[in-house]
Structures are given as structure tokens and as C-alpha cells.
Amino acid sequence: IIDTAALVSIYLVPEQIGQGQGQNLLSSAEAWLRANHPGISTLNAQVRAGNIASQRLFERSGYHLESTYYFKGH
Numbered sequence: 001i002i003d004t005a006a007l008v009s010i011y012l013v014p015e016q017i018g019q020g021q022g023q024n025l026l027s028s029a030e031a032w033l034r035a036n037h038p039g040i041s042t043l044n045a046q047v048r049a050g051n052i053a054s055q056r057l058f059e060r061s062g063y064h065l066e067s068t069y070y071f072k073g074h
Contacts, residue, residue: 005042006033010054022057030061 010025033040045063047054059065 006040
């Protein structure tokens with residue numbers, strides 16, 4: 001089976017938040033994947049529920065909300 005999906009995740013250190021680095025990192029990651037793994041046709045991203053800036057970043061970049069993930073710890 002050939003996997004055609006990849007998971008993209010962005011984490012910024014607190015000092016970099018709000019400086020537009022998320023868009024640069026996401027664009028760079030997508031370009032790197034296209035160049036190095038051309039068989040990847042789907043990118044998935046998981047964003048914390050309260051991270052509105054990250055949600056907006058992915059929406060502006062063409063990602064679409066597919067589902068909501070719930071977690072319960074013990």
C-alpha cells in the first residue's frame with residue numbers, strides 16, 4: 001500500500017508567535033514535500049481547539065475542516 005498522505009505540524013516558540021512565521025514555515029514545508037515526496041497528495045493538520053491563529057492559518061492556506069477530535073485523559 002502506498003501512503004499518499006502526510007501530517008503537517010507547526011510549533012512556534014512563544015517569542016515567534018504573531019510575527020507571521022507560521023505562514024512561512026507552512027509554505028516551506030509544502031514546497032519541500034512537493035520536491036522530495038511528489039507522491040504525497042493529501043496534507044493533514046491537527047490544531048488545538050483554542051489556537052484560533054493556527055486555525056486561520058490553515059484555512060487561509062486552503063485546508064478544510066474535516067472533523068473534530070475529542071480526547072479524554074485519566
